[in-house]
Every structure is written in C-alpha cells, then in structure tokens.
Amino acid sequence: MAKKTTLTDLFIHALSDVYSAEKQLTKALPKLARAATNPDLAAAFETHLEETQGQIERIDQVVESSGVKLKRMKCAAMEGLVEEGQEVIDELDKGPVLDAALIGAAQKVEHYEIATYGTLCVLAKQLGFNDAAKLLAETLQEEKETDRKLTVLAEQQVNDEAAGVA
Numbered sequence: 001m002a003k004k005t006t007l008t009d010l011f012i013h014a015l016s017d018v019y020s021a022e023k024q025l026t027k028a029l030p031k032l033a034r035a036a037t038n039p040d041l042a043a044a045f046e047t048h049l050e051e052t053q054g055q056i057e058r059i060d061q062v063v064e065s066s067g068v069k070l071k072r073m074k075c076a077a078m079e080g081l082v083e084e085g086q087e088v089i090d091e092l093d094k095g096p097v098l099d100a101a102l103i104g105a106a107q108k109v110e111h112y113e114i115a116t117y118g119t120l121c122v123l124a125k126q127l128g129f130n131d132a133a134k135l136l137a138e139t140l141q142e143e144k145e146t147d148r149k150l151t152v153l154a155e156q157q158v159n160d161e162a163a164g165v166a
C-alpha cells in the first residue's frame with residue numbers, strides 16, 4: 001500500500017530539494033563566472049552567488065519558523081542543469097558565444113528555482129506558515145530579478161557580440 005503523504009510532507013520534500021539545489025548552485029556559480037568573458041555577465045554570476053548564500057540562510061529561517069525538519073537528499077534536477085552548464089563550458093571556446101550559452105544554462109536554473117519557490121510559497125500559505133511564505137516570496141522575487149537581468153544582458157550585450165563571431 002502507498003504511504004500516506006500529507007501536504008506538510010510535500011512542503012518538507014520541496015524545501016529539502018531546493019536546499020540541495022541551492023547548495024549545488026553555490027559550487028557551480030563560480031565556475032560560470034570564471035567561464036564568462038563579458039565582465040557584466042561574470043559580475044551577475046558573482047552577485048547571484050552572494051544572493052544564493054543568503055537564500056540558503058533564508059531556508060534555515062523557513063525551517064525554524066515553520067518547525068519542520070529537512071531531509072537529506074540531492075536535487076537531481078539541479079544536478080542535471082549544472083551538468084548541462086558544465087557541458088557548454090567544456091565544448092565551447094571562451095568568448096561571446098559561450099557567454100550566450102551560459103546565459104541560456106543559467107536561465108534554465110532560474111526558471112527551475114522560480115517554479116520551485118512558487119510552489120513552496122503557495123504550500124506555505126496553505127499550511128499557515130505565514131512567516132515562511134514571506135521569506136520564500138523574497139527568494140522568489142530575487143530569482144525572477146536574476147532571470148530578468150540575464151535577459152537584459154543577452155539582449156543588450158552578449159547576443160550582439162555573439163552574432164559578430166564568424
């Protein structure tokens with residue numbers, strides 16, 4: 001018989017998953033920053049690394065305020081997304097085309113996180129974890145802002161530079 005799973009279990013699972021995702025990302029972002037040629041793109045990755053460290057602390061606050069206990073697990077989705085980022089670094093020469101590919105890889109990460117934090121926010125509200133919901137909404141906003149920043153970098157700088165590569 002299937003195990004009885006509650007909405008709280010789903011919340012704990014998603015929160016544990018994103019904790020692992022953020023931890024993995026703190027290891028991947030310095031590599032993305034080093035691989036980037038455009039200084040604004042490298043700076044965006046550095047900034048998001050700092051934000052990500054803050055987001056991990058925020059998850060600790062979510063855990064405390066909602067009184068749940070995280071499970072040890074590895075986010076398989078982030079593992080795959082980070083692997084794809086590593087693939088473009090391995091396959092492309094340094095330069096604007098790699099920069100464009102790095103933006104694409106990073107935006108997949110951001111969209112995954114936006115989906116996850118969106119779900120977590122809604123679950124937290126449903127469960128009456130109102131302080132947790134507020135904290136999760138802050139992170140959701142940061143992820144959306146990072147995604148937007150990457151789009152602007154692609155449109156205003158990187159894609160033009162990459163299009164000029166013969």
Ligand SMILES: [Fe+2]
Binds near residue numbers: 022055113
């Ligand atoms: Fe994040």
